Structure formats: C-alpha cells, structure tokens
Amino acid sequence: MLTAHKIALNPNNAQATYFARASGTARFAYNWALAEWQRQYEAWKADNSLPQPSQRALRRQLNALKRERYPWMLEVTKNAPQMAIMQLGDAFRNFWAGRAQYPRFRKKGVHDHFSLSNDQFSVKGSRIRIPNLGWVRMRESLRFTGRIMSATLSRVADQWFVGITVDTGDSPKRRAENQGATGVDVGVSALAALSTGEKVVGPKAHKALLQRQKRLSRSLSRQHQAAKVRLGIAANAPIPKGVRLPVSENAKKARAKLFRLHARIANIRQDALHKLTSDLTRRFHTIAIEDLNVRGMLKNPRLARAIADMSFFEFRRQLEYKAGRRGGRVIVADRWFPSSKTCSVCGTIPEKMPLAVRQWTCPDCGTLHDRDVNAARNLPALGLAAPSRATTSSVECDACGEEGSGVSQSGNVKPASTKQEISTKLPLRRFGQV
C-alpha cells in the first residue's frame, strides 16, 4: 500500500533558492516536453511514418540538447527535469484513460514543485538528502516504514514541503470498533451529521478568516488595477497578450500574505476533515455517503463557499482510503436520491423542501426531523441495496501538513494523481490565483 507523508521543511536560504530553481527547471522541462509532444503529434498525424511522441523519447531529446541550449538546467539535479517529463507521460496516460483532462502547461508560482525518484535522495531521522545540495532539515521524521518510492518537493505560500511516498506493504489496520453502519450527510450547516443523531460542527475556518481574506484580496486587486491604469489599460479591461504588469514590492508582500492566509485556512480545514474521517472509519465498518453533485452545487454562488469549505471531494477521498485500510467500506448513494426530504421513519416524501428548512415535521407520521440527521438516516438502508465499492486506493496522504498533499502530477503514482487532482482542484484553484 502506498502512503504519502508530507513534511514541512526548514531549508536555509541557499536551499530554498535551490528548490525554487529546481521547480523552475522541472516546469520548464514539463512545458518544453508538452509543446514538443503536441508538435510531434501533429507531425505524426500528417505523416504516419514518423514516431509518435513518448515521454521516454522526449527525455532523451531534452538530454541531448540541454547542455548546449539550456546550460542552466545543469545547476540542479538532472532528476528534476526527468521526473517532470515522466509526469507528463503519466498525465497523458490519465487523459487517455478518461481520468484527467488534457495536460496543461505549468505556470510559475502556481503549485511550484519538483520530484525525485527514490535512488536520488535519502532520509535519515528528520533530514533528507537532496542531490547537489546535501542535507535539508525536516520538521519531523518520516512516520511510515517501508520502501520509499519517491519524493515531491512543493511550495505552499512561502513554505516548502516534501511529500514522501512509502510502500508500507500489506499491513491493514485494526478493524473498525463498531462493525455497524452509519450514514453521513456532509452538510452546509454542520460539517457532518451521522445517522446516530450526532452532529459534527466544522471549524468554519473560512468564515472566521474570511474578513481578513476579503480585505487582503481587495487591496491586492486595487493595486492590480492601479498598475493597469498606469500602463494606460482600463481598470477592468483584460491585459493584452504580451503585456506584463509591473509588480511592486508592496504588491508582492501583500500577495505573499494572502497566500499564507489561504494556506492557513486550508490547514485548519484539512485538520478537521482528517479528524472526522479517522473517527468515522475507526468506529464504523460501513459508511454511507451521498454522491453530491458538488460541481453543480458550486455554481450556486450562495452555497459555493460553504461547500468549498467542507471540501466534499477531499472528505470522500479520505473516507475511502481510510476505510479501505481497515477493511471497511464506503457506500455512495445515488445523487438523485432525495435523502434530505424522505422521512426516515415512514418513507413519505413531502413535496417541497427549500434548503433553508433545517427542521421539518413529517406530514404522515408526525416525526420531527433535523434535516441533516434525517438525510444521514436514509443513507445506510439505501447503501445496502447498492453494490459495494472497492475502497483500496493506492496512494493516500495520511499525515499531510496541508491541502491534500497537492502532488497532483506526482511521479510514479498514477491512480492517485487523478484522485488528488480531483481532491485538490476546488481549493487549490481558488488559492492558485489571486
């Protein structure tokens, strides 16, 4: 079983500079290979006697010309560009399999990262050895034992992390304490409601820090507009292609501040989710959840923030891998099932149920229902009829410092990259851009 542990790093200035440079090299290699892939593919379409593009060939091609054309690439480990191109191969494989979208170019400053294969680094206590760089301090030592598969170094705000993927072998955890089933309704008002009647109140991280976030992003966008006006572009007009806005030192500082705040909110949220999913999988063997159409719901602006706050995808991802480890199972109910408006006692479905209604009385049997708890109660029964899902996911981020480990294009771990892509997409998308 593959498990990823994400650990914060304490690099010195030289090391942080090296990380930034290695990420830049990885990004360059990835983008070079993607452009080249597209070019070679078009050429192949026109003339089928030409070879089709492949990551293996592209790695060879870049190796052959980098010394002459991109000598700065030699300043960092050669593993960084190599792994990036291998990741492009994975991205294409995921795309063909229908698991992911067509690969996109990487952007500077948006999830900067680079990866190392396991023969290129070593871990000793709370230190990691990076090629051409030496030992870098980690905030804690690796929590898992097993074969180390790969590492991805990534930056969130101004903090560097290393995500180490470990093959822990087949060592399932103890089975759930209570072998029973529960329904979980991930709600808008509470983090989750269980069919046992329990309600888990979320941290509402976003709400608590929202004011500050709003203020910061407003001041940032004002600076942005002012910069545009200084260049003679209307404040709300798009920036013409090829034009680069000058970024002041103050704007840089404000942006860094905002990113740190985003990261903090994400950490609080992630922490609450991990606690909830660990608790649920420890206590229940079968957990029924609803397959909410989160994408559709995000279009509803009033609900959007609350839903994003709850990170539903991430909740489901954690639940599935954690249940899988304990031999439990997660049942996903049909998204069209009206779970919150079906009476869990007699099965009556009242005609209308606006989202604002938090409590209702069944017109038939007179039971007073809490909206979320009632929805949760409907789920297990429904789940028993549904086929069980295989929940053995291949990579999980157990002890992430933050945000689903963010290794959305991580090297050797294909199924996970799609999974994590999904789970990080909602929050990261919002965070990646100011």
Ligand SMILES: [Zn+2]
């Ligand atoms: Zn009823």
